[in-house]
Amino acid sequence: MKFRYLGNSGLKISEIIYGNWLTHGSQVENETAHACVRAALEHGITSFDTADVYANTKAETVLGEALRNERRESLEVFTKVYWPTGPKGPNDTGLSRKHIMESINGSLKRLQMDYVDLYQAHRYDVETPLEETMQAFADVVRSGKALYIGVSEWPADKIREAHAMASSLGIQLISSQPQYSMLWRVIESEVIPTSEELGLSQIVWSPMAGGILTGKYLPGQPAPAGSRGADESGASTMAHRMTDEVLTAVQNLRPIADGLGCTMGQLAIAWVLANPNVAGALVGASRPEQIVENVKALDITLDSAVLAEIDAAIGHVVTDDPSRVSVPETRIV
Template sequence: MEFRHLGNSGLKISEIIYGNWLTHGSQVENDAATACVRAALDAGITSFDTADVYANTVAESVLGDALAGERRESLEIFTKVYWPTGPKGHNDVGLSRKHIMESINGSLKRLRTDYVDLYQAHRYDHETPLEETMQAFADVVRQGKVLYIGVSEWTADQIRAGHALAKDLGVQLISSQPQYSMLWRVIEGEVVPTCRELGVSQIVWSPIAQGVLTGKYLPGQPLPEGSRATDTKGGANMIARFMNDDVLGRVQELKPIADDLGISMAQLAVAWVLGNDNVAGAIIGASRPEQVVENVKASGVVLDAGVRAAIDEALGDVVQADPGMTAKNAPASRPA
C-alpha cells in the first residue's frame, strides 16, 4: 500500500480508501460488511470513509463495530455531515451550528471513537451562512472531536471561500471529496486547479463509475443479477447516467489496454484517478472481500502518457468534463 499526504497537512492516508456508501447497513449483511473491512485492513488500507446519511446512520455503526479492537492511532476515519438523518426533522439536515454539533456527537458514538481524523461538509448549504458553518467546524476541531476538515462536491468558488474562512479561524481545510473517474472528469477544469493552489487534496468517490469501468455491463445485454444497476435502494439511480450502449461500448474498448498491462479493468480505473497528482486517495466500496483484494492491487500502478492517451482515445466523447456539472448536481436548498 502506498501512502500520500492529505492536502498540505502532515496527515498521511492510504491511497486506496475503503468506503461504505450503499453497502453497509443496506446492500450487504453485517457479517459480509465486517469481512470486507477485515480484507481492507489485511490489504494495508488504513483510511476509512463513511457518512451519517449512509443507511440513515447505520453504516457508521457497522463500520465502528468492524473496526473495534483495532489500534485507533493506526487508522484514519472520515465521516460527513449535511444530508437528512434520524427522523429527518427541520433541523436534522444542513450545515447549521445546531446540526453540526449534534451530528458529530452522534457520529462519534456510532463509530466508537473519541475523534474523527476528517470531518467533511457533505454538500454546500445555501441556507446557512458560510461563516456559521466554518465557525462550527472550527469549534469541533478545538474540542478535539475532529482533527481536520474537508468538503464534498463543492465548487471551486465555494472551496476558496471556505478555505479562506478556515484559515482565518486557524483550522485546516485540507480535502475535497468529488466524484471522479475516467468517465466523469468535471473537477479537472476548475476544482483541481483551485485546490492545487490552496493546498487541498482530492479524495475521490466512484473511481470505477459505480462498477461500469469494470466492464461487467455489456451493451445490449441483460444487467448482471445482484449488480449495482439492479439495486433499487439507490444504486440504480446513481449509475443510470452511464447505462447506455454508447458508454458501455466505449468502456469495452478499455479491455485490451488493461490486458496489455496485465491488470484488471477495475485496477486500470483506480490507477487512472491516482495518476492525478492532486488526488490523495481513491475510495473503493465492496460487497465481497475479494473485490477489496482485487481493487487494492491498483496501489502503486503507474500509467504512462501513452496509456493515458490510449484511454482518452478509447472513451472519446462519452467523457463528461463540463465543470458546471458540480454546481448543476448540487442541491440548491436543503432536501426535505
C-alpha cells in the first residue's frame, strides 16, 4: 500500500480507500461485508469511508462491527453528515448546528469509536448559514469527536468561503470528496485549482464510473445479470452514460489496459491517482476478491504518452463542464 498526505495536514491516508456506500447494510450480507473489510486490512488499506445516510445508518453500524477489534490508532475513519436519516423529521437533515451535533454523536455510537479522523459535509446546505455550519464543525473538532473536516460535492466558490471561515476558527478544512473519473472530469477546471491553492486534497468516489470503465457493459447488449446496470435503481443513475456512444468509446481503452498488463478497472483507478491533487480513490466491494484486484492498480504508472492515449480514446464522451458541480436552490431531502 502507498500513502499520501490529505491536504496540507500531517494526516496520511491509504491511496486506496474502502468505502461502503452501496454495500454494507443493504446489498451484501454482514458476513460478506466483514470479509471485505478484512481483505482491505490484509492488503494494507487503513482508510475507511462511510456516511450516516448509507443504508439509513446501517452502513456505519456494519463498519463499526467489522473494525471493532482493530487498533484504532492504525486506522483513518471518515464519515459524513447532511442527508436525512432516522424518521426524516424537519431537523433530521442539513447542516444546522442541531443536526451536526446529533449526527456526530449518532455516528460515533454506531462506529463504536470515540472520534473520526475526518468529518465531511456531504452536500452544501443552502438553508443554513455557512457561519452556523462552520462553527458547529469547529466545536466538533474542539470536543475531540473529529480531527479534521472536509466537504463532499461542493463547488469551488463554496470551498473557498468555508476554508476562510475554518481558518478564522482555527480548524483545518483539508479535503473535498467529489465524483471523478476518466468520464466525469467536472472538478478539473475549478475545484482542483482552488483546492491546490488552499491546501485541500480530493478523495474521489466512483473512479470506475459505476463500473462502466471496467468494460463489462458492451454497446448494444443488456447489462450483465447481477451488475449495478442491471439493477433498477442503479440503472436509473447510470442511464446518461449507458449509451452506445459512451460504451463504444470505453472499449477503446481495452488495448491500452492490455498493453500495461492490467484490467480496465485497474487502469481507471490508476488514472485518478495520477492526478497529484487526488489523495485517495474510494472503492467498494461486494466480494473480497474485488479488493485484491483494486489494490493492484497501485503498481501501474501512467506516463504522459499513456494519458494522451486515454484522452484520444474517450475524450469525445467526457463530461467536464464545471457547472455540473453546483449548489441546489433548496436543501436536498
